[in-house]
Amino acid sequence: MSLVGDRARQALGQARQVGDELVEAFNAVWRRSLQLRVVISTLALSTAVVLVLGFVIQTQIGGNILAAKLDDAQRQIDSGTALLERELAGVDPNRDGAQGELNNALDRLTNASADDASGAPAAGKFRAVLTSAAGGGGSDVAAGPLEAVPADLRQSVAEGARALRYSTIDEQGVEIPAMMIGQPVRTANGDLEFYLLFPLDSEQRTLGLVQSTLIVGGLILLLLLAGIASLITRQVVRPVRQAAEIAERFADGHLDERMPVHGEDEVARLGESYNEMAGSIQSQIRQLEEFGALQRRFTSDVSHELRTPLTTVRMAADVLYASREQLLPALRRSSELLVTELDRFEALLGDLLEISRLDAGVAELGAERVDMNGVVARAVEAVRGLAEESGTPLELELPAAVYADVDPRRVERIVRNLVANALDHGEGRPVRIQLGSDEHTVAVLVRDHGVGLRPGEAGLVVNRFGRAEESRARRSGGSGLGLSIAIEDARLHGGWLQAWGEIGRGAAFRLTLPRTAGDTITASPLPLGPDDRPGADIRPPGAGGSVPTPPLGWPVVIPSWSEGDDVSEPAGDLR
């Protein structure tokens, strides 16, 4: 039993599910197709109209038919009554043989009405009933199918008035609706009751025909209306759909897309306005593009043009510097300052040029298969001098033979920038440089234990020329563009550059690159958060903070700082 019940429930559930899906699908189509909505609305409204109209027509026709019938019936009974009163003036219903008289009279009546076709209008075939008044004692005499006459009609007639009833008569076992009309007939020896029964089967047939005609006509009308509505909507919807498609293509960057304009109707006006809008957008975009290109070229040109005089100044300064021993102390110091500041100036110019190239999108990735160990080691060597100056120990954790498809010059520059940055902000405490890898990615983590980053700063440190804090001296003489360039370089590789930091606990920067150029990365092999506090959880690779570096856009701070909590989440994603 329960099995059957379960099955039934299951089947019911499935059916409900299917039903839900159908409803859902219909809703979807309903929402998405204006044409369908218009057609269905038209269909619903016109169905209502057709129904009302059909009902009114049917009622009207039925009423008219019945009224005509009634008219004829009145006339028939008038003439019948007159005839009967003449014929039966001398008949005594209570006498024997009256039955025969009545029969004869009825026969004559029906014959007369059958012969007299041109006389009273034909009320159709009818049956006549003649009987002695119900109230007069003695046995009733009757001619015709008296049993078909309902009692309440006889009652009304017995009270001496003409009466009308609608009822059914039985004809060979079939119930047929009929109109019955009764009239008392006065004779010398008592009243007789005279009834005429008009079967309404032909009227019913007529009415049925009218009804089916109305239904068929209505259905055809509805179908036609639906078709017309569909056609008309299509006329309106098609240009709208076309416009939507063109707008989509426009949005996809096909700025030359325009709507075809035919005629002068509303659709044409829509097309014209759309085209005007598209034209103005296109020209504005062009203008912006030109402006952007101009600006970038300007930056690039300025950088180039500055180089020639800078070269002269640089050489002059070096000549002075080379013979600084022969100069007065003030002049000697001046020449030293001149040379160091020129170094900074050069670095800034180089970075500016590089960033303008990256912005312009003309930077190319010279990817080749290299051992990351060598790349990172070279980058570290380049800043070792700085580290020694500031007395910062460098802890290296560089496994050998970590091969990846990268642009070694760019990666070296990224790592150099990260380490230089860590030295700047590391306050002389050890800086750890760690290389990690898994099947798909390689990662370099640079961790310092300096002042760290304030909440939200992780996203800001990459601001061009940004310094996280005024007090942070720049030993490396960096231009402030280093991290910006590093981010652009990472993005060029399809990699991530992420930062974590906390006040007083230092900061960590993690570069993650795909091993194969063009791959997308989903996780980093090295944890970004702090790893040096008691009970610190070394997060499994890829857990937390592995937010991909989007292809474009500028840093957005993703603060994941919570008050007083040990933050092991990365504090920001440098995009």
Added chain:
Amino acid sequence: MKSRVLVVDDDPALAEMLTIVLRGEGFDTAVVGDGTRALPAVRELRPDVVLLDLMLPGMNGIDVCRAIRSESGVPIVMLTAKTDTVDIVLGLESGADDYVVKPFKPKELVARIRARVRRTETEPAEQLSIGDITIDVPAHQVDRTGEQIALTPLEFDLLVALARKPRQVFTREVLLEQVWGYRHAADTRLVNVHVQRLRSKVERDPEHPEVVLTVRGVGYKAGPP
């Protein structure tokens, strides 16, 4: 005898500064400020090195470089403000042996020039061969079956470096150090471009080299003798 350096630069201040620095380092210098006068000056002065600024009025530095190279193997070091691969490779392909990117340090420039003129010391008599090529090192002559092939000094150096150790594979970095005199890793495009130029002269079919072979992923080596 002092080495002569021809400075081709339109910027008078830079040209003067170059003169001061180079004289201080013991070079003789001459300056032309116009690209069109560079070639006559090369013919007339027969310098040991040409220092050529790529951005010149009158005649484009690249064209000047090509013109000089068409009739002389004199080492050309170009000065460029552009670091884009296209610009550098274009300069090298037009015949420059080496390049220095502005702004450069005097020492760097001097090192580059010295590397190009240092080959004046006498060399022992040496005959080398790769494939069907024979190299007479002291005479600076390269022959293929008696027919002489004209190489620039740099191309010659490159070929000799490879030929001296026939079985050794040279990485680009090693070649940069031996031929160009770079002590630290520098731009490996220099090697690529000059190997192409060398091949176009010494190979029968540069598409299928037999003299200078590429060892994929490592570098280059000489073909079998």
